[in-house]
Amino acid sequence: MDVRVSGVRKEFDRFPALHDVSLDINSGELIALLGPSGSGKTTLLRLIAGLETPTEGKVFFGDEDASLKSVQERNVGFVFQHYALFRHMTVIDNVSFGLKVRPGSSRPSKDEIRRRSSELLDFVQLSGLEKRYPAQLSGGQRQRVALARAMAIEPRVLLLDEPFGALDAKVRKELRRWLREIHDKTKHTTVFVTHDQDEALELADRVVVMSQGRIEQIGTPDEVYDRPNSPFVYSFIGESSSTEVQIKNGELWFDGQALGISSDRPDGEGMLYFRPHDIELIDASNRGIAGTVVASRRVGATRRIELAIAGATDHVEIEIPADHPATETSRIAFRPKHWRVFPKS
Amino acid sequence: MALESGPVTDPTATARHATTERRTARFVLTGIALAFLALFLVLPLVSVFVEAFRKGPTEYLAAFSEPDAQAAIRLTLLVASIAVPLNVVFGVVAAWAIAKFEFKGKAFLTTLIDLPFSVSPVISGLVYVLLFSSQSALGPWLKSQGIEILFAVPGIVLATMFVTFPFVARELIPLMQEQGTTDEEAALSLGANGWQTFWHVTLPNIKWGLLYGVLLCNARAMGEFGAVSVVSGHIRGLTNTMPLHVEILYNEYNFVAAFAVASLLALLALVTLVLKTLLELRYGAELRAVGGH
Amino acid sequence: MALGFTLAYLALIVLIPLTGLVLRSASLGFPGFWHVATDPRTVNALKISFGTSLIAAVINVIFGIIVAWVLVRYRFPGRRIVDAIVDLPFALPTAVAGIALTALYSKNGWIGRWLDLIGIKVAFTPIGITIALIFIGLPFVVRTVQPVMEEIRKEVEEAAATLGANRFQTITRVLLPGLQPAILTGFALAFARAVGEYGSVIFIAGNLPYVSEIAPLLIVIRLEEFDYAGATAIATIMLLISFFMLFVINLIQAWSRRRYGYGA
Numbered sequence: 020m021d022v023r024v025s026g027v028r029k030e031f032d033r034f035p036a037l038h039d040v041s042l043d044i045n046s047g048e049l050i051a052l053l054g055p056s057g058s059g060k061t062t063l064l065r066l067i068a069g070l071e072t073p074t075e076g077k078v079f080f081g082d083e084d085a086s087l088k089s090v091q092e093r094n095v096g097f098v099f100q101h102y103a104l105f106r107h108m109t110v111i112d113n114v115s116f117g118l119k120v121r122p123g124s125s126r127p128s129k130d131e132i133r134r135r136s137s138e139l140l141d142f143v144q145l146s147g148l149e150k151r152y153p154a155q156l157s158g159g160q161r162q163r164v165a166l167a168r169a170m171a172i173e174p175r176v177l178l179l180d181e182p183f184g185a186l187d188a189k190v191r192k193e194l195r196r197w198l199r200e201i202h203d204k205t206k207h208t209t210v211f212v213t214h215d216q217d218e219a220l221e222l223a224d225r226v227v228v229m230s231q232g233r234i235e236q237i238g239t240p241d242e243v244y245d246r247p248n249s250p251f252v253y254s255f256i257g258e259s260s261s262t263e264v265q266i267k268n269g270e271l272w273f274d275g276q277a278l279g280i281s282s283d284r285p286d287g288e289g290m291l292y293f294r295p296h297d298i299e300l301i302d303a304s305n306r307g308i309a310g311t312v313v314a315s316r317r318v319g320a321t322r323r324i325e326l327a328i329a330g331a332t333d334h335v336e337i338e339i340p341a342d343h344p345a346t347e348t349s350r351i352a353f354r355p356k357h358w359r360v361f362p363k364s
Numbered sequence: 365m366a367l368e369s370g371p372v373t374d375p376t377a378t379a380r381h382a383t384t385e386r387r388t389a390r391f392v393l394t395g396i397a398l399a400f401l402a403l404f405l406v407l408p409l410v411s412v413f414v415e416a417f418r419k420g421p422t423e424y425l426a427a428f429s430e431p432d433a434q435a436a437i438r439l440t441l442l443v444a445s446i447a448v449p450l451n452v453v454f455g456v457v458a459a460w461a462i463a464k465f466e467f468k469g470k471a472f473l474t475t476l477i478d479l480p481f482s483v484s485p486v487i488s489g490l491v492y493v494l495l496f497s498s499q500s501a502l503g504p505w506l507k508s509q510g511i512e513i514l515f516a517v518p519g520i521v522l523a524t525m526f527v528t529f530p531f532v533a534r535e536l537i538p539l540m541q542e543q544g545t546t547d548e549e550a551a552l553s554l555g556a557n558g559w560q561t562f563w564h565v566t567l568p569n570i571k572w573g574l575l576y577g578v579l580l581c582n583a584r585a586m587g588e589f590g591a592v593s594v595v596s597g598h599i600r601g602l603t604n605t606m607p608l609h610v611e612i613l614y615n616e617y618n619f620v621a622a623f624a625v626a627s628l629l630a631l632l633a634l635v636t637l638v639l640k641t642l643l644e645l646r647y648g649a650e651l652r653a654v655g656g657h
Numbered sequence: 658m659a660l661g662f663t664l665a666y667l668a669l670i671v672l673i674p675l676t677g678l679v680l681r682s683a684s685l686g687f688p689g690f691w692h693v694a695t696d697p698r699t700v701n702a703l704k705i706s707f708g709t710s711l712i713a714a715v716i717n718v719i720f721g722i723i724v725a726w727v728l729v730r731y732r733f734p735g736r737r738i739v740d741a742i743v744d745l746p747f748a749l750p751t752a753v754a755g756i757a758l759t760a761l762y763s764k765n766g767w768i769g770r771w772l773d774l775i776g777i778k779v780a781f782t783p784i785g786i787t788i789a790l791i792f793i794g795l796p797f798v799v800r801t802v803q804p805v806m807e808e809i810r811k812e813v814e815e816a817a818a819t820l821g822a823n824r825f826q827t828i829t830r831v832l833l834p835g836l837q838p839a840i841l842t843g844f845a846l847a848f849a850r851a852v853g854e855y856g857s858v859i860f861i862a863g864n865l866p867y868v869s870e871i872a873p874l875l876i877v878i879r880l881e882e883f884d885y886a887g888a889t890a891i892a893t894i895m896l897l898i899s900f901f902m903l904f905v906i907n908l909i910q911a912w913s914r915r916r917y918g919y920g921a
Contacts, residue, residue, distance in 0.1 A: 070382055070815050090382045090818040097819040103812035106917045107835045117820035120830065154918025172820055382818035383811050389824075390731055397727040398739065400720045403768075404792055405745050408757035411767065415760050454666045461659040473663070475903075479671055482899045484853025485751075486873040487892045490880065491674035494681050499885055525670050580747070587750025589856035594877060607752040607856070614756050614860065623760075626753040633748035640748075641741040 020080055020175040020208050021046050022067060027076030029062055036062045037232045039076070044176075047206045049199070051219035054229035055255070060212045061180055063229070067210065068178050069093045080175055096169030096207070098179040102161045104153040110164050111136050111149035117172035139167040143201075159190040166198075170205070179211035183218065195222055216256050220244065228252050250361050253292045260335040262308065262328065264291045264360065271360065274329045278354065279306045288363045293355030295323065296338040300353050309352035310335070312345055326351060412630045416623035427613075427624035435601045436609035436625070442517070443592075443605060444585040447524040451581055455532025456574065460566070462533075463540030464548065474537065480529045488526045489594025492519055515597030520605065523591040528581045535577035536570055539651070543569055572647040576640065583636040587629055682893040685886055693890035698866055699875065703894065706872040709783050710851035713790035714798075717847045718840060721798030722833075728799075729806045743800070746793045751856025758789050759860040781863025786871060789857040794847030801843035805836055838913035842906055849902040853895065 022044040029037040037059045044050050052060040065071045067078055069090040077086045085093055105113050115136040118127055127135070140146050143163040153161055162182065169177060182198065183191040199222055202209055213219050219226045220240040228235045228243055228251075236248045247253040250261070265272040266289050271280040273291075282289075301307045310326030313334070317323075321338045324345065328335060337353055345351055384390070417424050427433055458477060462470060480488060496513045497503050506513060513519045547569065551561040567574075589607040596603040604612065606625055613622035644651060682690065693699060728740050746754065762769040762779040772779055779785045809832060817827040833840075855873040862869045872895055879888035 068819060070819070090815070091821050091823060093819075094821070095819055097816065099812045099816055101810070101812060103810060103816040105813065105817075105831055105835070107837065116817070116822070116830075120817075120820065120822040120826045152916055152918070154916070168816075168820065383814040384730070385824055393723055394727050394731055394733060397720070397724045401724060401739060401742060404788075404795065405742055407767070408754055408761060408792065409745060409749065411761050412753060412757045415757075454663070457659050458663040458667075461663045465660065467660065473667075476667060476671065479675075482849055482853075482903050483675075484855065484873050484876075484892075484895055484899070486855045486876050487678070487853070487896060490876060490888060490892050491678045493880060494885065494889065495674050495677045497885065500677075522670070526674070529670055583748045587748075587753070589750060589752040590854075590873065593855075594880060607750050610752050610756060611860075619760075622756060626750075626756060629750045629753045633745065633750070633753075636748045637741050637744055640744065641737065645737070 022176055022208060022210070023079040024063070024067065025077045025079065027063075027066060027073045027078065029059075029066060029071060030074045035232055037066070037073075040232075040234055041076075042227060042234065042237065044208060044210065046208055048208055049202050049222065049224045050210045051223035051226045052210060052212045052229060053214070053216060053219040053226050053256075054235075055214060057231070058229040059232040060214075060227075060229045064178050064180055064210060064212050067176065068095045068097050070097075094172060094175050096172060096174030096177045098162075098165045098169050098177075098182055100181040100184050102153075102165040102185075104161055104164055104168070106153045108152075109149065110145065110151050110153070110156070111140065113153070113164055114139055114168045114171050116168065136167075136171060139171055140164075142170075143167045157190075158186050159194060162186065162194060166201070170207070174207065177207040177209040179209070181212055181214070183213075183215075191218075198222065220256070228255065230255070245357070247292070247359070250290065250292060250364070253359070258295050258336075259292055260295050260337065261290050261292045262333050262335050263363065264289055266360065273308055276306060278308070280354070280358065282360050284360055284362075289360040290363050291355070291358055291360050293358040295336045296321065297356050298337050298353045299356055300339060300343075300351065303350055303352040305352065305354075307352040307354040308335070309350060312347050312349045312351060315345070315347060317341060324351070409630060409634075412623055412626050415619060416627040418623075419620050423620050424624050424627075427621035428628075430621070432601050432604065433609060433621070433625055436604045436606045437628070439517070439520070439604065440586050440606040443521050443524050444582055446521050447528060447585050448578065448582050451525060451528055452532050452574070452578055454529070455536055455577060455581075456570075458533045459536035459540050459570075460562075462537050463543075464545050477533050477537075478530050480526055485527055485588065485590030486594055489523050489591040492522050492526070492595050514595060515599065515603060517603065519595040520592050520603060523595045524585050524588055527588050527591050528585045531581035531584065532574065532577035535573050535580070535651075539570055539573040540566075572643060573651055576643050576651055579636055579639055579643075583633060586632055678889060678892060678896070681885070681889045685890060689886060690890050690893070693887050694894060696887075698870070699872075699887075699891055701867045702870050702872040702875040702891070705783060705786070705868075705870065706852050706895075707898075709786040709790055709871075710848050710854075713787050713794055713851050714844050714848040716787075716791055717794045717798045718844050721795055721843060721847075722802055722836075722840065724795075725799045725803040725806055729803060743796050746796050751793065751854070752860075754792055754857040755789065755860035758785070758792065758857065762788065762861060780861050781865070781869060783869055785861035785863070786858050786869060789861050790851040790854060793854055793857055794851050797846040797850060798840075798843035801846060802836060802839045805839040809835065835917075838909055838917070841909045845902055845906045845909070849899055849906075852902075853899065 024040060024042040027037060027040045028035070040059070040063060052063060054060045062071060066073055069085065069088065073086065077084055079085060080093070105116065108116070115132045118132045118135065137146065137149070140149060143166055145160060145163055145167070148156065148160065153164065156164065183194055186194065195218060211222070223240065225237060225239055226243050227237050230251045236243055236252045238246075243252060244257055247256060253259040253261070262273070264278070266282050266284050266286050268286065269281055269283065271278045271282050271291065303309050308328055310328035311331070312324050313327045314325040315322060320341060322341045322343060323336055323338050326335050326337065339345065339351075385393070462474060493514060494500060495502060496506065496519065498507065503514070513522070547565050548561050551565045556564065587607055589611070592605055593608055593611070596605070596608055598604060598608060598612065600612065606629055610622050610626045610629070613625065685693070724743065728736065759780055761767050762772070762785055764770070764773050764780070766780070769779055777784070779788060813831060814827055817831045822830065853873060855877075858871055859874055862871060862874070864870050864874055872891055876888045876891050879891065
């Protein structure tokens, strides 16, 4: 099922949570909504589900305007951050709830409901735990029950709010892989919310990066990582360093000398963004950014150093090989291999 | 009446919101709740004052100029002024012992403290009658020593203490348990002795919970009827507390006087409720561990 | 030392007197006890006490849940005052409630007058007793259910809605069953309190033997007749039943904690 969000704005008590957000989700896609807290990602997810009503704009499921439908009618599978399992019901009763509350005409028979629920529990590898209560399950098991419950209603879209947020790191990694497998088997159109960039990059077909109620960038994990289109995305996803540069006649200048990097931005001041590891060290006499090492830390296989540049008015971080001889007060020059220049904010 | 749903404040969103009822359902439910409370709780309260003033303020005030009424008021104050402080001391000590120390049978002890709540007030009086009556082992001996307990003030105080026994302790136990012992340990490590620690550290921490417990304990002590009725002997001017005096006046068909004295007790109840609500509003977080009753 | 004082005070005020009651009852011997327990007047008084208490507790559960729901979920002017009023029966002396209810429901009272027109007598009948017991029991239900209701996560209701449940299904199949332990506890507390209640009942009950005479009143009557044995036997039966109720309440809580991971 395609999902299309079109020009949606949402205000809570006149406090804007989303400004004019549009998003096309293709059938069968696995989409991550990634952003810091307060970026509006959960609000967007709840708007798709129908748990919130947009102040303006529409949500389409296929060609149908879902904005006109209530949550109950939308037929979405929603997995809540803290699972929201019904704690007085057994696992199997939780999973079969959605089928049991259907109106008589579309409700499967009792046996059918039981069969389908057991099948789903089997699918999420929880068979044998049918009679347990949620309080008697581990966090990871609860998560699976919540997913099975959401899938039982044969949803048109599967929506997950911080699905791994409440789990410890080890279980989180296991479930991440497992969710991807489930998605590949079922091909449900799936949207999940996360603030964890690793999770988004590893799991999603496309990542929607959000900040302050706006979509900053939509793209495949490679696109958003390799070609961030804003300073926010640059600094939110992966590591980034930045420094102030001048643009003169289509060339970047730093500290009074041309860097040998061309730019199509108009003349003036700009901010140069690059990844700390994505640089080449050059001879200090060559054209590049030169500075004095003020701090040096060993991080895994590489060494991260902090350079005082531009007459010590600015600091940047870069990564160099661990066996590089530079020590504090050494002078080092480098040039970014990939970069982007944004207007100075 | 402007009805809104609880957590949602955006009125446009409430129309089809998933977590609240339709407007009509909210209206009907609120109506039912308010009507029920008005009929069963508010109306009786109002009627007390209306009946008391049925024959005008002069008759109302006349009820209090009667010596028996004044004696009843004095006795009620006397009983409360003995029973409440004793139960406060007990409540604080018991809560201290239960919250700050570990020992076997703690859960059982807590249950025992709650016991008077689950005993009929009449039985609470009866146990003292059995203990001190002339048919008991203790009664004749006490009589020979010239000590009157039953059908006298000591019996009334004892019965009142029995029924108000749990109030202070059960407010303080959860409160003190939640606060733990770190504050006290800090004070002791700084050289304070046990008494100083209690006075300067423990007591300030529990003062609002304590006040809350005292309030409820006092309301019950002044208003207790069943237990006191059994042990009092109903001697006018001597062993009649205010609630008992209300009964006697009522049974004599002296309705205005009965409701006049009752109105004083109702006023006490209202003051208790107001203070209790103020405490909950201002110190809600500090009282959070507190249960009902 | 604190513990010693606690135990001594507890023993003096509560335990020794209660033990006296039990010893006294034991001294009756089983035949004596059985004689009082099966006396028709005693049996009727117990039946009336437990019957009216049961009806009152059921009514309190129904309306107590509605009151708690309205207080927790809806915002309306005066909500805080309404919330405070729920505690009135805890604060109002029972004798005052008793005469006020009698004045309201007697034949020429504000309410009794209208009920009399359609032929319903409340004062001096078991209906009157039930009304007094509703008065004193209501806060037990509201104050037990209310805090648990406050803790219902909005997410649980949203989950039910996304699964297709309408509001009625969400309330009856998800929310109320989740409140079940609290509701049972509130019911048991209201019931236990009602069985022992004396002050608010005796004025409105009319106290007709075999018709509207409650067990606590019969204890008082036996005492006034200096029939201590009779009073003791009835008291023992009532105590046993109250302790059984207490035990049941504890059982509900333990069961609920074990199964659902939360108490009431």
